């Protein structure tokens with residue numbers, strides 16, 4: 001047995017049938033979120049049925065990628081050596097009818113300028129077939 005001495009980068013998800021649209025969908029530059037074909041709401045994470053009307057007519061759709069910061073925290077602990085600190089861990093609410101809320105990183109602005117309610121937009125960090133959705137001020 002060998003121990004991998006390489007420093008850790010961003011942890012990446014295992015891709016399967018229920019999350020591939022989310023983690024790999026960014027290859028076309030758009031964020032994909034499940035939407036109910038019956039009542040029209042968007043929801044995240046994956047569910048086989050709509051959380052509002054219980055319809056099984058659900059499938060991923062591209063969304064605007066725009067939203068706002070609901071809440072956030074600033075991490076100063078270097079958990080992953082290739083991820084520089086400090087960085088913002090934010091709860092983002094997308095503008096689509098849901099509510100749809102995602103936990104992600106907010107980059108591209110000094111951490112002291114991040115505020116609840118600030119408008120943000122998605123961008124993607126590619127790791128092979130995985131496109132990690134991250135947010136930056138809009």
Ligand SMILES: [Zn+2]
Pocket residue numbers: 036037038039040041050051052053054055
């Ligand atoms: Zn529904």
